[in-house]
Amino acid sequence: MITTDICIIGAGPVGLFAVFEAGLLKMRCHLIDALPLVGGQLSEIYPQKPIYDIPGAPGIIAEDLIKNLLLQIEEFKPGFTLGERVEELDRQQDGSYIVKTNEATEVHCQVVVIAAGLGSFEPRKPAVERLEHFEGKGVHYMVKRPEQFRNQKIVLAGGGDSALDWTIFLADIAQRVTLVHRGETFRGAPDSAAKVFELAEAGKIDLILQSQVNSLGGNGVLKEVSVLGNDKSLTSIPTDSFIPLFGLSPKLGPISDWNLGVEKSAVVVDTVDYSTNVERIYAIGDINTYPGKLKLILCGFHEAAIMMQSAFKYVYPDQKLSFKYTTVNGVNAF
Ligand SMILES: Cc1cc2nc3c(=O)[nH]c(=O)nc-3n(C[C@H](O)[C@H](O)[C@H](O)COP(=O)(O)OP(=O)(O)OC[C@H]3O[C@@H](n4cnc5c(N)ncnc54)[C@H](O)[C@@H]3O)c2cc1C
Numbered sequence: 001m002i003t004t005d006i007c008i009i010g011a012g013p014v015g016l017f018a019v020f021e022a023g024l025l026k027m028r029c030h031l032i033d034a035l036p037l038v039g040g041q042l043s044e045i046y047p048q049k050p051i052y053d054i055p056g057a058p059g060i061i062a063e064d065l066i067k068n069l070l071l072q073i074e075e076f077k078p079g080f081t082l083g084e085r086v087e088e089l090d091r092q093q094d095g096s097y098i099v100k101t102n103e104a105t106e107v108h109c110q111v112v113v114i115a116a117g118l119g120s121f122e123p124r125k126p127a128v129e130r131l132e133h134f135e136g137k138g139v140h141y142m143v144k145r146p147e148q149f150r151n152q153k154i155v156l157a158g159g160g161d162s163a164l165d166w167t168i169f170l171a172d173i174a175q176r177v178t179l180v181h182r183g184e185t186f187r188g189a190p191d192s193a194a195k196v197f198e199l200a201e202a203g204k205i206d207l208i209l210q211s212q213v214n215s216l217g218g219n220g221v222l223k224e225v226s227v228l229g230n231d232k233s234l235t236s237i238p239t240d241s242f243i244p245l246f247g248l249s250p251k252l253g254p255i256s257d258w259n260l261g262v263e264k265s266a267v268v269v270d271t272v273d274y275s276t277n278v279e280r281i282y283a284i285g286d287i288n289t290y291p292g293k294l295k296l297i298l299c300g301f302h303e304a305a306i307m308m309q310s311a312f313k314y315v316y317p318d319q320k321l322s323f324k325y326t327t328v329n330g331v332n333a334f
Pocket residue numbers: 009010011012013014015032033034035039040041042045046049050051052053084085086087115116117118119120162253254255284285286287295296297298300
């Protein structure tokens with residue numbers, strides 16, 4: 001059995017930064033993630049996307065932010081169990097917990113921090129004939145490595161931020177990008193929508209509005225998509241890759257069995273310290289909800305700092321916590 005002070009479920013950006021905040025208070029952490037790699041959505045969904053709203057790190061590429069977070073917590077020597085999903089929390093008589101995974105790993109801890117993001121997230125799949133048949137043979141639900149699309153003919157579908165951002169990004173490296181959207185206007189950021197219209201007007205991409213991709217064709221690998229217009233017209237587009245981007249459907253998974261307050265697939269927390277309704281269990285980052293919640297990385301970082309100050313009392317019940325600034329470079333490890 002692994003023994004630690006704080007067990008963090010989810011090694012996304014927020015779970016990783018929580019290790020730093022715990023470390024400043026001399027609390028040890030062990031992280032568990034269902035994915036085989038750390039970084040959460042940043043590693044799994046958009047490793048190459050620039051992030052513009054991290055204070056002091058303008059335009060940082062997602063995977064670089066994760067590398068930096070790992071560097072920042074290195075001195076606190078966190079433990080990692082990757083590729084295993086937390087299934088069960090077992091409360092002990094003294095109030096501590098044993099956290100159990102699907103691979104029978106057990107972690108004994110004083111405090112549980114749920115930093116599980118979207119839970120077990122799955123892409124929303126549109127109703128397109130033969131979509132699943134071409135998965136891995138031309139159909140991609142995420143853009144993990146944009147380079148793989150270099151010089152390809154690509155069709156994207158969707159009207160949100162992901163569809164707009166990737167249309168703009170891939171326009172520079174693909175042979176041809178076509179964006180298909182069922183509406184006339186986009187749900188995504190107005191700036192990105194304006195840029196997409198600009199690219200279409202300049203002839204750099206093809207924009208097909210008021211239409212939907214309705215079937216895929218090819219022999220073994222994807223060769224074409226067929227697009228059905230609202231006016232019932234049918235167009236066939238030669239395609240190497242089809243990327244439907246209709247968001248992720250959050251699934252709480254085992255978290256919904258832990259007697260926590262849950263609203264709209266998120267864990268309800270107290271905004272004083274991001275604690276849940278169950279003592280010694282906190283929830284931070286995208287997984288939690290409270291009035292005014294914003295699902296942003298920097299909000300999760302803030303929650304981690306506040307939450308660790310509150311958790312201190314369970315790890316060091318005999319000590320009084322006094323707030324200090326981090327003024328020393330190189331905090332001692334344990
Ligand atoms: C395309 C896109 C672009 C974005 N751009 C920005 C941006 O520019 N700026 C910004 O601030 N935010 C952005 N976001 C949002 C940002 O990615 C999230 O706010 C952030 O990832 C939340 O971090 P997190 O650590 O809470 O959760 P996540 O990154 O979701 O990580 C949670 C981890 O928990 C794991 N997990 C879940 N359940 C279990 C379980 N039972 N057992 C073990 N592990 C589990 C998951 O596998 C996952 O790795 C973007 C999101 C998307 C999809």
